[in-house]
Amino acid sequence: MSKFVAGIDFGTQSLKIGIYDLKGKRLAIESHSFKTNFLGKRLVEQDPNEWWDGLVNCFSKLSKKIDLDNLEAISVCATSSTVLLTDKDLVPLQNALSWMDSRSISEEEFINSHESPLVQHVLKYSGGKVSAEWMIVKALWLKNNYELTGKYIVEQLDWINYKLTGLLVASQCNATCKWTYVQSEGGFSQSFFEEIGLDHIEKVWPKQVLKVGDLIGEVDPKTAVELGIKKGVLVFQGGVDAHIGMLGSASVDYGSLCLITGTSFVHLVHHPEPIFKDGLWGPYDSPIIDENWLIEGGQKSAGSLISWFLNEFYSEEERDEDIFRTINEEIKGIPIVSDGLLILDHWEGNRTHY
Numbered sequence: 001m002s003k004f005v006a007g008i009d010f011g012t013q014s015l016k017i018g019i020y021d022l023k024g025k026r027l028a029i030e031s032h033s034f035k036t037n038f039l040g041k042r043l044v045e046q047d048p049n050e051w052w053d054g055l056v057n058c059f060s061k062l063s064k065k066i067d068l069d070n071l072e073a074i075s076v077c078a079t080s081s082t083v084l085l086t087d088k089d090l091v092p093l094q095n096a097l098s099w100m101d102s103r104s105i106s107e108e109e110f111i112n113s114h115e116s117p118l119v120q121h122v123l124k125y126s127g128g129k130v131s132a133e134w135m136i137v138k139a140l141w142l143k144n145n146y147e148l149t150g151k152y153i154v155e156q157l158d159w160i161n162y163k164l165t166g167l168l169v170a171s172q173c174n175a176t177c178k179w180t181y182v183q184s185e186g187g188f189s190q191s192f193f194e195e196i197g198l199d200h201i202e203k204v205w206p207k208q209v210l211k212v213g214d215l216i217g218e219v220d221p222k223t224a225v226e227l228g229i230k231k232g233v234l235v236f237q238g239g240v241d242a243h244i245g246m247l248g249s250a251s252v253d254y255g256s257l258c259l260i261t262g263t264s265f266v267h268l269v270h271h272p273e274p275i276f277k278d279g280l281w282g283p284y285d286s287p288i289i290d291e292n293w294l295i296e297g298g299q300k301s302a303g304s305l306i307s308w309f310l311n312e313f314y315s316e317e318e319r320d321e322d323i324f325r326t327i328n329e330e331i332k333g334i335p336i337v338s339d340g341l342l343i344l345d346h347w348e349g350n351r352t353h354y
Contacts, residue, residue, distance in 0.1 A: 003072045009241055010051060010078035010156055012036065012098070012264075013307065017058045019066060028065045030058040037095065042102040042132075045095035048084055051156070052163060059227045073234040074164065074219070077244040078157040081135035081178045085142055086152045090162050093151070100264075102132040104141035111137065111196050122192045125182050125285065128278045134178040139205075140198055153204045157238060164235050165217040170206040173239025176287035177296070181209065183285045210237040212244070212288050242266040243288055252289060266298040 004027055007018045014033040020026050032054035037045045062068065084096045097103070112129040114120070123129055130137050139153050154162070155174055162168045175181035181188055187209065193201050210216065219233040238244055242260040246268055251258035253270070260266040270292040274283035281296040288294065310319050318326075 003070050004066070005073045005075075006071055008055070008074060008076045008160075008238075009244075010076065010160065011241055012079055012100070015051065015054050015058065017055075017062060019062060019071075028062055030061045030065075032057050036098060042105065044098040044101040046082065046098055048092045048096050048156070048159060051160065055160075056226060059229065063228050068229045071229050071233055073236060075213075075236040075238045076157060076160050076164070077238040077241040078155070078160060080155060080157070080174045080240040081133060081138060082156040083135055083138045083142070084152075084154050084156070084159055085146060086154060086159070088150045088152070090152060090154070090159065090168065092159075096156065097138055099133050101138070104132045104137045107140040107144065108132040108137045111140070114196060116195055118189070118192055119195055122180050122182070122189055124276055125274075125283060126180060127281045128276075130180070131281075135174070136179050136198070139201060140196065143198065143201070148204050151204055152206075153201075154206060157240075158206055161216055161235060161237070164219050164223055166220045166223075167217050168206045169208045169210050169216055169237070171237050171239045172209050172211045173243055173287040175209050176284045177240060177243065177281070177294070179205075183290075185285075211290075212237055212239045239288065243268060243294070246270075246288060252292070260298075264298060266296065269295050271295060 002021050004019050004021050007020065009016045009018075013036065014031050016029065016031040018026055019028040034046065034050040034054055037047075039045060059068070079099045082096050082099045085093050087093055102108075108130060111119070112123070120128075132138075135153075135155060142148070142153055152168070154168070155170070157174060158168060158170055170179075172181065172183070175188075176183065179188070180192065188202070190199075190202070193199055214237045216235045216237055219227070219229065219231070219235060221231050224231050224233065242264075243266075245260045245266075246252050246258045249258050251268075254272055256269065258266075258268040260268070270289070271283065272291070272293070274285070274293045275295060276283065277295075282294050284294040284296070286292060310323065314323065
């Protein structure tokens with residue numbers, strides 16, 4: 001078999017690994033589900049150890065289908081911002097705060113209420129405000145509730161790449177879209193961080209920000225043994241799962257809109273110039289491709305509503321691979337808006353309203 005590469009996608013409810021040859025033909029795919037813990041009062045968490053166990057499991061299953069000695073490179077995309085607090089050795093100290101966790105609503109309101117010219121200038125690159133979903137807001141909540149000396153605050157993607165390579169780096173995609181990183185203005189604004197109470201945050205964040213496609217390094221030898229792959233496999237920087245979907249769907253050209261349908265809905269479009277419009281996220285400065293400004297819209301609750309419906313009304317035995325075929329048959333005779341019943345997608349808050 002010819003050489004191949006692996007694309008790894010950590011979604012909200014599962015991870016998937018696709019194996020592709022160097023011409024882009026898919027050779028194999030595996031997936032693994034993990035649990036999301038809805039704890040009430042905006043608290044949504046995941047156990048990061050389940051992510052890694054799932055990755056090991058997927059590689060084990062792939063090894064029965066293909067010769068993993070032909071694997072040359074890996075790139076990972078992941079949800080954003082799913083945030084971990086770790087010790088100095090990047091060992092998680094608690095469950096991760098899911099991207100949909102919004103316990104930091106007070107921190108969101110605090111940042112968005114700032115009227116200083118500097119804060120307003122930085123926020124104009126994120127639609128005029130930040131969201132409780134984002135790394136910058138979750139980081140402020142963690143700073144307000146924990147002693148951070150000797151600890152790190154990292155994203156799911158950062159932690160997975162660290163587990164693979166032993167190197168801690170951030171993705172420019174994530175940093176631009178969720179951490180207020182603006183390439184054309186020199187990256188992060190330390191003065192902005194000081195004004196919103198995140199002074200010295202750089203001490204607990206990854207020190208280096210790499211662009212999508214940049215080489216991070218080789219898979220750590222011990223990790224290679226754990227995953228059942230050879231030494232020397234290269235790991236390249238990825239980004240936000242939905243945003244990397246622009247590349248996979250070939251919708252990066254100006255005028256093309258990429259619609260990502262998953263646990264949440266995301267609408268993404270590139271523009272050659274920055275467009276400042278309240279109610280939309282962005283314009284993000286070159287998160288995926290240099291000199292391409294990204295505009296984002298979408299809604300927080302989408303596929304997650306279907307998951308809720310399945311969990312509430314079908315037993316675990318019924319929720320097999322044919323469940324959607326079963327549901328489609330069951331609803332054929334039910335009129336649209338039956339008995340005036342509607343479902344709104346605001347269960348975990350409203351994201352963008354355009």
